[in-house]
Amino acid sequence: MTQSGVQRYKHQFDLDGLTFIPSFRSQLEIADIQKNLDRVIRLVVPSMPAEHVFYEDKQDQSSLKQLQNLHLHDAYFGQLMTDSPFRKLAETLLDSKVVCKNMQYFNKPPKSGLPTPPHQDGYYFKISPCEAITMWLALEPVDHENGCVRYIPKSHLKSMRPHGSTGTLGFSQGITDFPNADDTANEVAYPAQPGDLLAHHALTIHRATANHSRNRTRKAIGLIYYREDAVEDLTARAAYKSELIAEMNAKQRI
Numbered sequence: 001m002t003q004s005g006v007q008r009y010k011h012q013f014d015l016d017g018l019t020f021i022p023s024f025r026s027q028l029e030i031a032d033i034q035k036n037l038d039r040v041i042r043l044v045v046p047s048m049p050a051e052h053v054f055y056e057d058k059q060d061q062s063s064l065k066q067l068q069n070l071h072l073h074d075a076y077f078g079q080l081m082t083d084s085p086f087r088k089l090a091e092t093l094l095d096s097k098v099v100c101k102n103m104q105y106f107n108k109p110p111k112s113g114l115p116t117p118p119h120q121d122g123y124y125f126k127i128s129p130c131e132a133i134t135m136w137l138a139l140e141p142v143d144h145e146n147g148c149v150r151y152i153p154k155s156h157l158k159s160m161r162p163h164g165s166t167g168t169l170g171f172s173q174g175i176t177d178f179p180n181a182d183d184t185a186n187e188v189a190y191p192a193q194p195g196d197l198l199a200h201h202a203l204t205i206h207r208a209t210a211n212h213s214r215n216r217t218r219k220a221i222g223l224i225y226y227r228e229d230a231v232e233d234l235t236a237r238a239a240y241k242s243e244l245i246a247e248m249n250a251k252q253r254i
């Protein structure tokens with residue numbers, strides 16, 4: 001990507017709280033990521049802690065919907081997170097060194113893939129200042145049918161909205177007063193092709209619809225980077241995590 005191209009994406013990110021970069025990775029690279037994901041699902045997932053592996057239906061392995069902390073569980077994904085064009089882009093968009101926080105795998109299995117509730121990632125992060133970026137890399141075609149991501153541009157310029165429990169595994173908190181008139185008027189859907197990248201600010205409101213298709217999956221990789229000066233409220237974060245794990249256990253979801 002040229003320097004002026006990068007600056008154009010940064011300008012859009014600052015203005016709207018999100019940017020869309022078509023073909024950020026090549027088809028060859030996407031195939032390589034897919035191949036390594038298949039390997040991880042076969043060989044690494046069985047020994048990952050239950051709170052990092054979410055299924056829509058725990059009894060059905062084909063309903064795998066989310067993996068957490070991929071970068072810590074596997075060297076290939078570790079490098080993709082820490083020493084890669086994704087990290088460089090995060091540093092440019094946030095104008096700072098960054099902390100590599102989480103790499104996630106997202107799928108919405110056909111028929112059972114639920115909506116992603118409207119939320120602001122910063123609500124989960126518990127950082128101050130609330131300066132972080134989430135990247136979302138499409139691994140296959142994503143559209144209205146199988147649940148593309150939708151954003152409210154410029155919502156990062158406002159404050160944190162009230163959140164409450166959603167009961168959705170992997171997206172436990174959602175905005176309780178969504179949609180207001182502003183949300184309805186401004187929401188934009190982002191269909192994507194494999195290799196396209198979406199990047200959004202931690203305050204940008206987003207959601208995704210369910211996978212309504214009969215036989216298409218909806219696979220993507222998420223990468224979260226905090227700005228270097230963002231300080232985590234470790235007590236609040238630990239309390240939130242243990243509450244969440246207790247809830248997931250009680251509902252027998254993990």
Ligand SMILES: O=C(O)CCC(=O)C(=O)O
Pocket residue numbers: 106116121134135136149206207208220222
């Ligand atoms: O994959 C999705 O449905 C949404 C992902 C998301 O909310 C995020 O990466 O912050």
